[in-house]
Amino acid sequence: xxxxxxxxxxxxxxxxxxxxxxxxxxxxxxxxxxxxxxxxxxxxxxxxxxxxxxxxxxxxxxxxxxxxxxxxxxxxxxxxxxxxxxxxxxxxxxxxxxxxxxxxxxxxxxxxxxxxxxxxxxxxxxxxxxxxxx
Numbered sequence: 001x002x003x004x005x006x007x008x009x010x011x012x013x014x015x016x017x018x019x020x021x022x023x024x025x026x027x028x029x030x031x032x033x034x035x036x037x038x039x040x041x042x043x044x045x046x047x048x049x050x051x052x053x054x055x056x057x058x059x060x061x062x063x064x065x066x067x068x069x070x071x072x073x074x075x076x077x078x079x080x081x082x083x084x085x086x087x088x089x090x091x092x093x094x095x096x097x098x099x100x101x102x103x104x105x106x107x108x109x110x111x112x113x114x115x116x117x118x119x120x121x122x123x124x125x126x127x128x129x130x131x132x133x134x
Contacts, residue, residue, distance in 0.1 A: 006067040007077075010133035014063035014126040019056065021125050025118045036111035063126045065089070070130060082131030086123030094119050 026033060034040065066085050067077070073088070074081035095116045102112045 001068075001072065003068065006064065007130065007133050010130045011060065011063045011067050013133070014066070014129040015056065015060045017125050017129050018059045018063070018122040021121050022055065022118065025121060029114055032110065033114050036108045036114055038108075059122060059126075062089075062122065063130065066123065066126045067130045070127070077131060077134050079128055079131035082127030082129075083124050084127070086125075086127035087120070090120045090123045094123070 066082060066089065069089070070077045070082050070085040073085055095112075098112055098116050098119075101107075102109075
């Protein structure tokens, strides 16, 4: 497997698209998310840029793996296969890991649903963008 034989432009655009989804998702669900987290806006250090930097880095890695694995799992990279790859990755690794960790941490199910729903959206959007670029 050639790990560098991916469409890097598609990966960058998929990262940007998934970050844009995050802005819309969490602006719309900010009140519910804060309640599920059990914190106030003031308790979150919004002047610290590191969560945003990490978000870009990890979403870039996620997009890379959607681009890398889609043709290996489905034979080709198109929109449907990209989306299916994202869904498979979410079911197999993302939501299962979140449920595992959140249950041990005593987090509310609403937090799992809000964050897990966002990450499903991330992987679907990334699969869509990567699929558009083939």
